[in-house]
Amino acid sequence: MKPSRDQKLWMYEQMHTSRYFEECIEKIYMEGKSPAFNMANGPIPGEMHLSNGQEPCAVGVCAHLNADDIVTATHRPHHEAIAKGVDLDRMAAEIFGKKTGLSGGRGGHMHIFDARVNFSCSGIIAQGMGPAVGAALSRKLQHKEGVAVAFLGEGAANQGAFHESLNLAAVWKLPVVFVIEDNAWGISVAKSASTAIERNDKRAAAYGIPGHYVPDNDPLAIFEVAGEAISRARRGEGPTLIEIETYRLAGHFMGDAEGYRPEGEKEALFARDPIPKMRRHLIDEEEWSDAQDQELVARTHARVDKAIQFARDSEYPAPEEALEKVFV
Amino acid sequence: MTVATKERKLTIARAMAEAIAQEMRVDERVFVMGEDIGPLGGVFGNTRGLHEEFGSERVRDTPISETAFMGAAVGAAADGMRPIVELMFVDFFGVCFDAIYNLMAKNTYFSGGEVQVPVVLMTSTGGGYSDAGQHSQCLHATFAHLPGMKVVAPSNAYDAKGLMTAAIRDNNPVIFMFHKALQGMGWLGTEKDAIVHVPEESYEVPIGKAAVVREGSDVTIVGITSGVHHGLKAARQLAERGISAEVVDLRSLVPLDRAMVIESVRKTGRLIVVDEDYHSYGVSGEVICSVVEQGVPLKAAPQRVAYPDIPIPFTRPMEQWALPNADKIVAAFETMEKNA
Numbered sequence: 001m002k003p004s005r006d007q008k009l010w011m012y013e014q015m016h017t018s019r020y021f022e023e024c025i026e027k028i029y030m031e032g033k034s035p036a037f038n039m040a041n042g043p044i045p046g047e048m049h050l051s052n053g054q055e056p057c058a059v060g061v062c063a064h065l066n067a068d069d070i071v072t073a074t075h076r077p078h079h080e081a082i083a084k085g086v087d088l089d090r091m092a093a094e095i096f097g098k099k100t101g102l103s104g105g106r107g108g109h110m111h112i113f114d115a116r117v118n119f120s121c122s123g124i125i126a127q128g129m130g131p132a133v134g135a136a137l138s139r140k141l142q143h144k145e146g147v148a149v150a151f152l153g154e155g156a157a158n159q160g161a162f163h164e165s166l167n168l169a170a171v172w173k174l175p176v177v178f179v180i181e182d183n184a185w186g187i188s189v190a191k192s193a194s195t196a197i198e199r200n201d202k203r204a205a206a207y208g209i210p211g212h213y214v215p216d217n218d219p220l221a222i223f224e225v226a227g228e229a230i231s232r233a234r235r236g237e238g239p240t241l242i243e244i245e246t247y248r249l250a251g252h253f254m255g256d257a258e259g260y261r262p263e264g265e266k267e268a269l270f271a272r273d274p275i276p277k278m279r280r281h282l283i284d285e286e287e288w289s290d291a292q293d294q295e296l297v298a299r300t301h302a303r304v305d306k307a308i309q310f311a312r313d314s315e316y317p318a319p320e321e322a323l324e325k326v327f328v
Numbered sequence: 329m330t331v332a333t334k335e336r337k338l339t340i341a342r343a344m345a346e347a348i349a350q351e352m353r354v355d356e357r358v359f360v361m362g363e364d365i366g367p368l369g370g371v372f373g374n375t376r377g378l379h380e381e382f383g384s385e386r387v388r389d390t391p392i393s394e395t396a397f398m399g400a401a402v403g404a405a406a407d408g409m410r411p412i413v414e415l416m417f418v419d420f421f422g423v424c425f426d427a428i429y430n431l432m433a434k435n436t437y438f439s440g441g442e443v444q445v446p447v448v449l450m451t452s453t454g455g456g457y458s459d460a461g462q463h464s465q466c467l468h469a470t471f472a473h474l475p476g477m478k479v480v481a482p483s484n485a486y487d488a489k490g491l492m493t494a495a496i497r498d499n500n501p502v503i504f505m506f507h508k509a510l511q512g513m514g515w516l517g518t519e520k521d522a523i524v525h526v527p528e529e530s531y532e533v534p535i536g537k538a539a540v541v542r543e544g545s546d547v548t549i550v551g552i553t554s555g556v557h558h559g560l561k562a563a564r565q566l567a568e569r570g571i572s573a574e575v576v577d578l579r580s581l582v583p584l585d586r587a588m589v590i591e592s593v594r595k596t597g598r599l600i601v602v603d604e605d606y607h608s609y610g611v612s613g614e615v616i617c618s619v620v621e622q623g624v625p626l627k628a629a630p631q632r633v634a635y636p637d638i639p640i641p642f643t644r645p646m647e648q649w650a651l652p653n654a655d656k657i658v659a660a661f662e663t664m665e666k667n668a
Binding site: 101102104111113115122127129131137138139141142148160161165168171172325326327328 | 356357359385386388390391393395396397398399400401402403404405406407408409411423426427430431434435436437438439440441442443444475476478499500
């Protein structure tokens with residue numbers, strides 16, 4: 001299944017939105033953190049995991065999802081949240097810790113929940129897999145439409161939850177798709193140093209389910225593979241495991257000096273940046289013009305700028321609101 | 329004229345299964361999953377008959393994959409279901425606690441209340457039958473300490489049914505701890521006082537509400553699950569000496585009914601807390617502190633009768649020596665008298 005022109009443009013626009021959103025976050029994150037870098041300072045304190053470079057994984061998969069479908073994402077969630085349609089204003093406000101944030105500032109950037117579009121993420125590796133399996137079970141029990149997608153990093157493939165969740169999903173033949181974003185690094189440890197096999201999609205064989213590998217961070221190829229896996233899940237034929245070769249253009253988190261990267265790796269990655277590549281594709285194959293491109297970029301920037309402004313302008317919650325929402 | 333209702337004595341196991349069945353009949357969203365909870369009816373009998381009535385879709389045996397199915401319970405609950413999930417022995421929490429305390433307990437908070445996680449996690453506790461240190465713990469405090477989970481632990485079948493019904497209907501995660509020796513399974517040794525009359529119709533025992541199970545005026549004995557029964561036995565022994573002991577069954581650990589304990593101690597001026605969980609950093613210390621912080625006038629320093637801070641030993645003489653019992657409660661009272 002090949003993407004239509006409209007689907008390509010949707011993916012391209014989401015990639016731009018995510019990239020520019022993170023460029024803004026990156027800049028604002030550094031406010032108040034110099035000359036001495038202290039994570040606790042500035043308008044956005046705490047850890048910050050940027051996903052730039054990994055946008056194709058989010059858009060190629062989410063292009064097939066409706067608001068009703070479920071996504072569980074990771075500690076590096078922005079690209080998927082944006083592609084899933086999470087409220088950008090309230091997500092930005094959450095990242096700033098404001099009262100208008102998705103959880104009123106209780107979660108922050110690793111705990112983004114938007115029930116309206118069935119999106120959630122969490123901070124511990126492979127943690128979202130069980131809940132995705134459960135959401136898929138819920139749909140099966142309720143005879144309700146919908147698939148669940150669990151995004152994870154390649155490091156998650158070495159967690160117990162990975163094995164348990166794949167087995168359970170396969171035994172119960174649930175409508176769930178597991179998408180590994182292989183960005184080659186688990187913080188500072190290379191995939192080759194942590195993982196006994198080269199490609200994690202091969203692990204699908206252990207559970208009797210299809211496994212697919214998508215090389216080269218290519219949104220169009222991801223779209224095709226994810227489309228097949230999601231259709232299969234919708235048809236009631238069970239789970240699929242996908243591994244995508246992607247790359248993070250930033251460190252594990254902001255403040256990461258990235259000394260572990262071989263010399264020249266970053267430059268090479270930027271030369272393969274998927275967004276200019278997609279633009280080139282649109283120009284070559286889809287009669288995309290410079291004027292159209294500028295208009296799209298301007299539109300995404302305006303949307304992001306508005307969200308950031310909303311976050312900046314919003315009030316902090318009253319501290320004692322911390323005591324609320326433990327129970328409902 | 330009142331009509332005497334026919335007494336219908338049930339074990340805690342039967343009472344739990346009955347509450348679950350009654351809720352499953354009226355609420356399609358309720359389902360059960362866990363290890364051996366299907367045709368076997370649960371290793372501790374608390375899902376007996378459910379598979380027969382509701383079938384394999386709603387009463388699902390799981391693989392031995394606690395991390396996956398605890399996580400799945402969270403995901404299913406967030407999607408509108410009301411899962412009841414069994415952790416066969418509470419001691420197994422070590423293989424799945426991330427899904428429990430980081431997801432089940434926190435997702436409501438992290439979503440600003442938008443996402444509800446109505447899971448009932450039922451799990452067996454307690455020893456006394458030489459099952460050694462990985463199948464005999466209580467771990468009350470471990471669960472009660474971490475925010476975001478309600479915790480209940482009945483001492484008799486009436487409370488078991490009512491608390492289970494309340495737990496299933498609650499929109500928050502509820503940890504339902506049942507003590508193996510109170511379960512009414514003959515092969516585990518059975519506490520006969522746990523087998524009581526249980527009304528056939530559905531009812532709730534409110535979560536967070538303790539109960540005075542024996543009134544008295546000289547000392548308050550506070551217990552949970554097995555501790556309540558030890559407390560009642562000790563009260564009978566003390567009564568022979570002319571000492572009137574009040575026994576409070578906490579029934580819930582979260583929320584903790586501090587008010588009822590404080591009210592009782594205001595009356596008696598003496599407090600002993602009985603807990604089969606470990607001595608230090610536990611429920612016993614929490615209850616005592618809750619009373620002391622309120623400045624309740626005391627006639628003697630409060631005492632705790634709890635499990636020593638050791639892994640639970642296998643051999644009968646060691647384990648029986650370490651467990652709380654009525655004699656230890658009586659001895660604690662004597663200590664209070666001596667030091668007063």
